Amino acid sequence: MYNFEDIINRNTTNSIKWLEKDVIPLWIADMDFSFPKEVKDGLLELITEGVLGYADVDQKCYESIIDFYKEEYDLNITKANIIFNTGVIASLGAVLNTFLQAGEEVLFLTPCYNTFFSVVNRLGYKVVESKLDYCDGEYTINFADFAKKIQRSNLRAFVLCNPHNPIGKIWSLEDLIKIRDLCTLNGVLVISDEIHGLISRPNYKYNSYLKVSKEGIILSSPSKPFNMAGLKIGFSICYDEHLNQRLALAYNRFGLTGINSFAIKVLPILYNMCRDWLKEMNEYVYNNYKFVKEYFEDNNLKIGIIYGNATYLLWLDVSYYTDNSFSLSKLLKTKFKVFVSEGSKYLGNGQFFIRINIATSRNILKIGLDRIRDGLLSLNQQ
Numbered sequence: 001m002y003n004f005e006d007i008i009n010r011n012t013t014n015s016i017k018w019l020e021k022d023v024i025p026l027w028i029a030d031m032d033f034s035f036p037k038e039v040k041d042g043l044l045e046l047i048t049e050g051v052l053g054y055a056d057v058d059q060k061c062y063e064s065i066i067d068f069y070k071e072e073y074d075l076n077i078t079k080a081n082i083i084f085n086t087g088v089i090a091s092l093g094a095v096l097n098t099f100l101q102a103g104e105e106v107l108f109l110t111p112c113y114n115t116f117f118s119v120v121n122r123l124g125y126k127v128v129e130s131k132l133d134y135c136d137g138e139y140t141i142n143f144a145d146f147a148k149k150i151q152r153s154n155l156r157a158f159v160l161c162n163p164h165n166p167i168g169k170i171w172s173l174e175d176l177i178k179i180r181d182l183c184t185l186n187g188v189l190v191i192s193d194e195i196h197g198l199i200s201r202p203n204y205k206y207n208s209y210l211k212v213s214k215e216g217i218i219l220s221s222p223s224k225p226f227n228m229a230g231l232k233i234g235f236s237i238c239y240d241e242h243l244n245q246r247l248a249l250a251y252n253r254f255g256l257t258g259i260n261s262f263a264i265k266v267l268p269i270l271y272n273m274c275r276d277w278l279k280e281m282n283e284y285v286y287n288n289y290k291f292v293k294e295y296f297e298d299n300n301l302k303i304g305i306i307y308g309n310a311t312y313l314l315w316l317d318v319s320y321y322t323d324n325s326f327s328l329s330k331l332l333k334t335k336f337k338v339f340v341s342e343g344s345k346y347l348g349n350g351q352f353f354i355r356i357n358i359a360t361s362r363n364i365l366k367i368g369l370d371r372i373r374d375g376l377l378s379l380n381q382q
């Protein structure tokens with residue numbers, strides 16, 4: 001049994017999440033749980049060696065990913081399909097830069113993880129939105145709109161967030177097949193970001209895009225499920241040899257191939273030895289979700305919870321209280337000292353939502369929820 005209740009004080013650890021000391025941080029996708037002992041032992045072993053020179057990726061790194069995906073997701077991956085890099089966002093930029101010309105377009109299902117848009121805009125491409133339909137607390141793909149957008153003459157790539165941040169949705173195989181068919185028909189490259197893949201409600205599993213296509217590019221990393229963002233490691237999985245050659249060149253051009261020694265040491269430990277930790281973490285997060293649900297009911301809060309059985313993020317419909325999530329989030333942070341992610345930056349219908357991260361101890365979560373409650377109730381008194 002791992003302990004997810006006792007949280008290390010991160011106020012003194014350079015944690016971006018905990019920079020503001022009197023604020024409860026429920027924003028950035030970073031868990032407060034400490035990593036398992038096996039990881040600590042591996043890191044200590046490396047430090048005891050006393051050398052941190054240039055390191056090559058160990059064969060064990062490939063094998064651990066291959067075995068993990070076979071055993072947990074019944075996916076057949078070979079070493080030739082995997083290329084390591086320094087993270088998902090960095091590699092997404094490299095991929096877009098390789099496959100797109102200036103001014104070309106990238107499609108997203110919105111609301112969607114906002115950093116994607118920054119990458120696209122920064123590199124001189126254009127964001128195109130296909131807004132998800134939202135009905136009775138559930139998001140679905142509007143395939144009529146998706147089909148229309150995918151046919152745009154300048155559209156070259158579709159970035160699938162799988163599972164989807166911020167709505168936590170596990171896309172069905174049926175959805176993935178429709179996406180694949182439309183993208184293939186129109187020659188649009190599919191880039192599937194699967195960084196949240198291993199974080200799901202107990203007994204639920206996400207569907208990798210690899211299940212339906214041999215043509216897309218999967219971007220992933222152990223950093224989200226094992227809370228190792230500081231390691232700066234990611235990898236792509238791609239079955240197509242020609243695409244892989246271009247990916248390798250792209251990572252090289254952007255200097256993304258030099259993996260740090262700590263990441264090389266830890267990655268096989270994570271995939272081989274930390275599955276129990278992952279399972280228990282997922283259970284703890286799911287219980288936190290149930291806690292939030294009960295809390296809203298008990299406090300008679302008119303907040304809809306969007307939780308699609310994956311991620312540790314809850315997308316909260318606060319439309320009863322406001323249509324301006326930007327102002328609400330600002331108020332919550334400045335006056336009520338709880339930092340949530342404001343929904344409008346995710347585009348789509350995000351102005352009616354805030355996103356909270358529930359991967360923290362129940363105590364901290366409870367304080368955060370109290371502050372959100374007080375902030376929302378204060379709106380009615382204005």
Ligand SMILES: Cc1ncc(COP(=O)(O)O)c(C=O)c1O
Pocket residue numbers: 029086087088089090113161165193195196221223229233234
């Ligand atoms: C969907 C998604 N992709 C990528 C990232 C960041 O990945 P990395 O730290 O490997 O760049 C995040 C972080 O929250 C995310 O939510």
